[in-house]
Amino acid sequence: MASNTAKTMQLLHLGSMLNLFPVLLLISFGFVLGKIGSATFSPESYLPNFRALSPTPASKKACVKLPTFMESGRLTASSGGPMHNMTDEELLWRASMEPRRSTQVSTVPKVAFLFLVQGALPLWPLWEIFFNGQDKELYSIYVHASPGYTDLAPKESVFYGRLIPSQGTKWGDMNLVDAERRLLATALLDLGNARFALFSESCIPLLGFPAVYAHLTGGSNTNVIFVDSYPIKERHDPFFADRNISLAQWRKGSQWFEMDRTTAVEVVAEERWYAVFRGDHGMLNMEEHYLPTLVTLLRWGARCKNRTLTYVDWSTRREHPRSFPEKDITAELLEGMRQGDGKCGYKYHGDDDGASEVEFCHLFARKFSKDALTKLIQLAPELWLV
Ligand SMILES: *[C@@H]1O[C@H](CO)[C@@H](O)[C@H](O)[C@H]1NC(C)=O
Ligand SMILES: *[C@@H]1O[C@H](CO)[C@@H](O)[C@H](O)[C@H]1NC(C)=O
Ligand SMILES: *[C@@H]1O[C@H](CO)[C@@H](O)[C@H](O)[C@H]1NC(C)=O
Numbered sequence: 239m240a241s242n243t244a245k246t247m248q249l250l251h252l253g254s255m256l257n258l259f260p261v262l263l264l265i266s267f268g269f270v271l272g273k274i275g276s277a278t279f280s281p282e283s284y285l286p287n288f289r290a291l292s293p294t295p296a297s298k299k300a301c302v303k304l305p306t307f308m309e310s311g312r313l314t315a316s317s318g319g320p321m322h323n324m325t326d327e328e329l330l331w332r333a334s335m336e337p338r339r340s341t342q343v344s345t346v347p348k349v350a351f352l353f354l355v356q357g358a359l360p361l362w363p364l365w366e367i368f369f370n371g372q373d374k375e376l377y378s379i380y381v382h383a384s385p386g387y388t389d390l391a392p393k394e395s396v397f398y399g400r401l402i403p404s405q406g407t408k409w410g411d412m413n414l415v416d417a418e419r420r421l422l423a424t425a426l427l428d429l430g431n432a433r434f435a436l437f438s439e440s441c442i443p444l445l446g447f448p449a450v451y452a453h454l455t456g457g458s459n460t461n462v463i464f465v466d467s468y469p470i471k472e473r474h475d476p477f478f479a480d481r482n483i484s485l486a487q488w489r490k491g492s493q494w495f496e497m498d499r500t501t502a503v504e505v506v507a508e509e510r511w512y513a514v515f516r517g518d519h520g521m522l523n524m525e526e527h528y529l530p531t532l533v534t535l536l537r538w539g540a541r542c543k544n545r546t547l548t549y550v551d552w553s554t555r556r557e558h559p560r561s562f563p564e565k566d567i568t569a570e571l572l573e574g575m576r577q578g579d580g581k582c583g584y585k586y587h588g589d590d591d592g593a594s595e596v597e598f599c600h601l602f603a604r605k606f607s608k609d610a611l612t613k614l615i616q617l618a619p620e621l622w623l624v
Contacts, residue, residue, distance in 0.1 A: 466491030
């Protein structure tokens with residue numbers, strides 16, 4: 239157990255290196271087993287840091303089950319996966335023709351996890367634990383990253399080969415919406431995908447996979463979508479009013495959506511309003527308005543909860559939401575995030591007799607920096623059990 243925990247700690251640290259360097263997998267005795275990528279990398283620059291890590295006390299209750307590949311140390315460069323040669327236009331056109339229902343009647347619905355990131359996922363070891371041991375028929379993963387980034391996930395990783403053809407994105411730019419549509423369109427090509435959820439590199443799951451899956455695909459939620467959408471005056475330029483988007487229709491909201499297949503097809507097929515938002519209005523942050531305003535423009539009211547499932551803290555009232563570094567992470571903090579005000583109406587009965595019934599507001603949360611990974615791996619998997 240102690241050596242397992244030490245191994246965990248090393249892997250945590252490894253995870254935090256991944257977004258900076260080509261993949262380098264170290265196992266517990268510190269051997270460098272493999273290296274891929276074109277940049278040169280010196281293990282020495284990494285090892286002092288690595289040794290400085292203090293091991294978790296062996297008495298720590300949470301026994302994190304690591305995916306087996308993380309212990310095996312095997313590495314392979316990736317290829318294949320959701321890659322294609324279509325232009326955006328061809329991709330969106332093709333995806334807009336996709337059936338609005340997941341048509342693989344013989345199979346259970348899949349949840350598509352869409353990651354919109356710059357490069358590697360700093361928190362990937364946590365997600366790896368989240369997906370570890372789950373039925374691969376229940377989910378699919380798509381990663382949109384900077385074009386220069388090449389997929390370096392180890393072969394046994396759930397992120398292996400899941401990079402999609404991507405283009406550059408920039409904070410506040412409409413090209414973030416393009417990336418979202420690219421992710422949705424690519425995921426729509428898999429007829430098994432029934433639900434689509436968007437994540438950034440700073441997002442984490444607050445519940446275990448079975449609970450997340452049950453919530454997103456379960457009975458009353460199959461036709462419900464979670465697109466954050468609230469009325470606001472901000473950025474409603476005359477440009478929009480002139481193009482038939484009234485102030486009454488104007489909405490704002492967090493980008494991190496969760497939606498069904500019907501809505502995903504509508505998003506990739508939508509051209510009229512997209513062209514307006516793309517237009518020459520000189521406004522930034524349209525990614526916070528486009529989907530939220532589609533709720534009124536395309537009349538999603540009956541199916542939309544107008545809120546996101548991804549917790550975020552805007553209480554600091556700055557341009558960016560609060561980011562949670564390692565020192566802030568406690569079990570209570572994470573529990574508080576998923577409980578919200580407790581009035582979100584989501585009851586999870588757990589695997590047992592239902593005695594653990596709780597109401598949750600959020601299934602996911604942001605923003606967590608990569609230095610929070612160690613703490614998150616200690617706390618989150620235990621939290622996920624409830
Ligand atoms: C893309 O096109 C190239 C050249 O035509 C081809 O070799 C490659 O296999 C294609 N890739 C995919 C994913 O279709
Ligand atoms: C706005 O809506 C009116 C009425 O439906 C229509 O006649 C007009 O062409 C629209 N204008 C734009 C710019 O779409
Ligand atoms: C969400 O917003 C739309 C449009 O403003 C509205 O029609 C709908 O009733 C709202 N849904 C909920 C659950 O509040």
